[in-house]
Each structure stands twice: as structure tokens, then as C-alpha cells.
Amino acid sequence: AIVSKLEHRNIVPVHDYGEYNGQPYIVMRYMAGRSVDDLLGKGPLDIETIVTIVDQIAPALDYAHSKHVLHRDLKPSNVLLDDNGGYFLTDFGIARVLGDQQAGKGITTQGVVGTPSYMSPEQAQGLPLDNRSDIYALGVMVFELATGRRPFESDTPYGIAVMQVTTPPPSPRTFNPQLSFAVEEVIFKTLKK
Numbered sequence: 001a002i003v004s005k006l007e008h009r010n011i012v013p014v015h016d017y018g019e020y021n022g023q024p025y026i027v028m029r030y031m032a033g034r035s036v037d038d039l040l041g042k043g044p045l046d047i048e049t050i051v052t053i054v055d056q057i058a059p060a061l062d063y064a065h066s067k068h069v070l071h072r073d074l075k076p077s078n079v080l081l082d083d084n085g086g087y088f089l090t091d092f093g094i095a096r097v098l099g100d101q102q103a104g105k106g107i108t109t110q111g112v113v114g115t116p117s118y119m120s121p122e123q124a125q126g127l128p129l130d131n132r133s134d135i136y137a138l139g140v141m142v143f144e145l146a147t148g149r150r151p152f153e154s155d156t157p158y159g160i161a162v163m164q165v166t167t168p169p170p171s172p173r174t175f176n177p178q179l180s181f182a183v184e185e186v187i188f189k190t191l192k193k
């Protein structure tokens with residue numbers, strides 16, 4: 001498994017992986033806490049909590065990228081909490097190693113893989129990817145943490161994917177006027193197409 005070569009304090013370690021009776025499995029550290037998605041059940045998070053999450057998850061992503069690994073499915077349900085206030089990146093199940101394909105061409109997939117609500121425009125189009133795709137997904141996640149909703153919503157996954165490619169993100173301050181302009185600018189920067 002790709003994640004087995006990633007050793008970072010904010011990435012859930014994988015101890016073993018394989019296949020049993022045709023079913024793939026991963027053995028990873030047990031995380032007793034909840035996910036960030038569970039926290040969102042109570043509505044938008046305060047800015048201090050968002051900063052704490054990003055302070056722990058962004059370096060984990062940066063580390064994975066330094067090892068030429070993209071997550072490709074970053075979302076609140078893939079960020080877990082422990083009992084001590086730590087946030088951990090998990091589920092590198094669809095991660096791919098940069099350079100898997102021809103050198104210099106980034107990553108391509110057989111079809112589009114990931115969660116449409118968090119996909120970068122290039123991922124939604126099945127184009128080659130690099131670390132900016134994960135940064136875009138982090139921006140979608142921060143938008144959701146700050147507002148309680150995702151920037152792009154539609155009745156179908158295809159509709160969301162089209163919006164990721166063609167529609168500018170709405171102002172987060174429309175949904176949470178208490179956000180500062182500085183936080184909004186950071187979100188807009190990460191969601192640049």
C-alpha cells in the first residue's frame with residue numbers, strides 16, 4: 001500500500017495490507033475519536049478549531065507530496081481525531097504515486113476517482129494531477145468547516161463535477177458573515193481553478 005511508506009505524526013499508520021478471499025484489507029492504528037465530518041454535524045466550526053485542523057493536516061499533505069504521493073480523496077470524513085485533540089489524515093485508499101505514469105505527466109486514472117464535492121477541476125475532468133489537486137480539496141474542506149456547507153451543491157455527482165470545473169466558488173462570507181476577509185481570501189486562493 002502506498003500509505004505504508006508514509007510515516008508522519010498526522011497520518012494514520014498502516015501496519016499491514018493484503019487480500020483475503022478476494023477482499024482487500026488494510027490494518028491500521030485504531031482511532032477511538034470521531035472524524036471531522038462528525039464535528040460538522042453541529043454546524044460550522046470556530047476559526048480556532050479550523051486553524052488547529054489545518055495546522056496538523058496541511059503538513060501531513062505536504063509530507064505525502066514530498067514523497068510523491070497524492071491523497072486524491074481529502075474530505076472531512078478522512079480526517080480523524082484522537083482523544084488528545086490530534087487530527088490525522090487517513091484513507092489513502094485511492095492515493096497514487098506521482099510518476100506512476102510516464103515521467104512529467106503526473107497522474108491519470110482509469111475514469112474519474114474521488115468524491116465529486118471535493119474534486120479539483122482537473123480531477124473532475126480526468127486530467128493529470130499534481131499536489132495542487134489536494135490543496136484544492138483542502139480548500140473545499142476549509143470552506144465547509146467555516147460555513148457548514150460545501151461550495152458546490154447539485155442534485156447529481158455529475159452536476160457537482162461540472163460546477164467544480166466551470167463555476168466560481170461563492171463567497172464563504174455569504175454563509176458565515178463572521179468570517180474575516182483574510183480567511184475568505186485564503187479559501188479563495190486554495191479554490192483557484
